[in-house]
Amino acid sequence: MIKHSRKTGFSRFLAITLTTLACHVAAPAFAQNDTMTPIAIPKQPNAIALGTGPLPNATAQESWHSQYDSSFARNVTEATLTPFLPKKRKATGAAVIVAPGGGFRTLSMSNEGWDVAKALADKGIAAFVLKYRLVQTPADMDEFQKAMAAMFSGAPRAARPLSDQNPAEEFAVQIADARAAFALVRERAKEWRVDPDRIGMVGFSAGAMLTMSTALYGQDANPAFIANIYGPLSETKVPADAPPLFVALAADDPFFANSGYGLIDSWRAAKRPVEFHLFEQGGHGFGMYNKTTTSTAWFGNFVRWLDMHGYLKKK
Numbered sequence: 001m002i003k004h005s006r007k008t009g010f011s012r013f014l015a016i017t018l019t020t021l022a023c024h025v026a027a028p029a030f031a032q033n034d035t036m037t038p039i040a041i042p043k044q045p046n047a048i049a050l051g052t053g054p055l056p057n058a059t060a061q062e063s064w065h066s067q068y069d070s071s072f073a074r075n076v077t078e079a080t081l082t083p084f085l086p087k088k089r090k091a092t093g094a095a096v097i098v099a100p101g102g103g104f105r106t107l108s109m110s111n112e113g114w115d116v117a118k119a120l121a122d123k124g125i126a127a128f129v130l131k132y133r134l135v136q137t138p139a140d141m142d143e144f145q146k147a148m149a150a151m152f153s154g155a156p157r158a159a160r161p162l163s164d165q166n167p168a169e170e171f172a173v174q175i176a177d178a179r180a181a182f183a184l185v186r187e188r189a190k191e192w193r194v195d196p197d198r199i200g201m202v203g204f205s206a207g208a209m210l211t212m213s214t215a216l217y218g219q220d221a222n223p224a225f226i227a228n229i230y231g232p233l234s235e236t237k238v239p240a241d242a243p244p245l246f247v248a249l250a251a252d253d254p255f256f257a258n259s260g261y262g263l264i265d266s267w268r269a270a271k272r273p274v275e276f277h278l279f280e281q282g283g284h285g286f287g288m289y290n291k292t293t294t295s296t297a298w299f300g301n302f303v304r305w306l307d308m309h310g311y312l313k314k315k
Contacts, residue, residue, distance in 0.1 A: 055078075080131045104174070171209070201221075201223045225311070
């Protein structure tokens with residue numbers, strides 16, 4: 001994979017949108033049970049510690065809340081990976097690391113994690129939900145909500161200063177978690193009936209940022225394919241061996257629908273496989289929610305795309 005020595009259009013766009021996404025940590029395209037309600041940390045008996053260490057300088061500990069009929073994790077300080085394996089007769093050997101979104105402040109564990117993984121496993125694809133380490137937020141729920149509101153108030157996001165860091169530095173902690181996830185799946189590939197050369201990654205919103213950063217800066221991660229679900233589409237320098245890319249976005253997405261489609265153009269210019277679905281409606285954060293908009297079709301399209309590339313066929 002390429003190593004970037006300076007900030008590209010993609011990295012600039014990540015820097016400018018990170019704060020914006022943090023203010024809308026989970027907002028789907030419909031208002032339903034939008035109150036954040038603290039809940040007990042759910043049992044996760046199959047979660048495997050990735051061994052990337054505790055989040056440096058963390059003071060707040062992991063906590064969870066419900067919102068939009070979904071479960072969210074916050075202040076994650078230790079990264080884990082949870083397998084969702086297909087039945088033996090269905091297993092194709094393909095696998096996907098699933099990266100939920102949430103502005104790097106929370107993780108939409110149900111809608112963009114477990115529900116996605118279960119649906120993939122049902123298609124014969126081994127899925128692994130990555131609970132990556134997050135930027136620290138106030139431990140108290142009321143203070144957290146006030147902090148997010150304060151971040152969203154004031155000057156428009158585009159007027160905020162850009163970060164001087166490129167994604168390899170900005171998301172170094174999260175990229176390390178993703179690399180560890182790929183390493184673990186390859187290490188236990190035989191046990192989990194996974195082909196080490198057929199492991200891809202799908203990410204949502206901030207998880208899509210992590211997916212793109214893992215593909216471009218993840219060194220030994222080397223995903224076989226990647227999917228960017230309502231993440232930024234800024235142009236970037238594409239390596240000659242870039243993996244096939246699947247993209248889904250709603251035309252009314254408040255963050256990424258009006259900034260052009262440079263990422264698609266970049267992949268095409270590099271003569272690398274790319275498929276792009278632009279849905280008329282769906283907003284941001286539609287994930288696996290059952291909606292009346294055509295954006296709900298993204299998962300079926302993604303599965304058909306995987307089938308087209310041979311990932312639903314056993315080797």
